[in-house]
Amino acid sequence: MRHRRPFGCGMPTQTVVHPTKYNQVNTCTESEVKHIHPSHTNCVNHHLVKNTHYFPHTTSYQNTVDQVNVYGGPMQGPGQFGGFSQPGPGQWNPQNNMPR
Known part of the structure; x- marks a missing residue:
């Protein structure tokens, strides 16, 4: 049988x-946190101008001939030195610039 407590009975209630x-x-x-890492590439084209210098040199030779005709004047006689009064055959005549 079951025992009932009457309502309002003063027994304390247990709390656990x-x-x-x-x-x-x-x-x-x-x-998102953006991290920017910049990078740059610079392309440099190197060009070498090679200046080649030439110094051509030539050598020439020249020969000069000078000629003088000396007239010593009239002959003074046999055995004496002097010149001719007139140019001989094949000699230069200074008076008319023509060979005789």
Whole structure:
């Protein structure tokens, strides 16, 4: 048989407190951080101008001939030195610039 308590009976109520149960809920968010790493390439074209110098040199030879005709004047006689009064055959005549 069951025993019933009358309503309003002054018996204390028992309370049992259990340890708190912890739950962990993880959330995930995402953000973007831009990292800029600049780079530059400089293409340099090197051109060499090679100046080649030439110094051509020639050599020439020249011969000169000078000629003088000396007239010593009239002959003074046999055995004496002097000139001719008139140019001989094949000699230069200074008076008319013609050979005789």
